[in-house]
Amino acid sequence: YGWSMLRVAAMLRRSGEEEVGRFYAAAGAALHEDGRRVQDRPVLEAVLVEAGLDASVIDASLADATVDEEIRADHQRVLDLGGFGVPTLVLNGTTPLFGPVTAPAPTGPAAGRLWDLVAGWSEYPNLYELRRPKAPADWAHIGRLFAPYLSARDWRSVAHPVA
DSSP: OOHHHHHHHHHHHTTOHHHHHHHHHHHHIIIIITOOOTTSHHHHHHHHHHTTOOTTHHHHHHHOTHHHHHHHHHHHHHHHTTOOSSSEEEETTTEEEEOOOOSSOOOHHHHHHHHHHHHHGGGOTTOOOOOOOOOHHHHHHHHHHTHHHHHHOSOOOSSSOOO
16 A cells, blocks of 8 residues: 555655655645545656656656665664654654654644654653543544545554544
């Protein structure tokens, strides 16, 4: 389901992080806001064009076996640091953190403030977990916000189905 998008992102990264950022922004909006099936090739091609990128990167990423190696190496690097799950951020190249998980994502100055708070975690090497339980109203909120994504994906969550 997500493998095609990972392959495309890995191939784009060879040209620069800016292209990856444009792709992730366009793919994220298409999937999470518009409910478009980015895993389907015609939609993936359209998303790349919308991001100002060449859709031929799909075929290039499929034809190049080293893309698999890059993705596996990235994944292994996070695992070797003790990371797990998505999203995982690696602060200072050594500190893996799961999250932040927030919906909807903040923008503008609020996004910068959240980043400052998350990055501040690295100042406390023995701080291991901070979590707020989700009440029924939180699950309902999550279900409403993720409805476009849930309608576009090809799998259903078993642990916490919200739709």
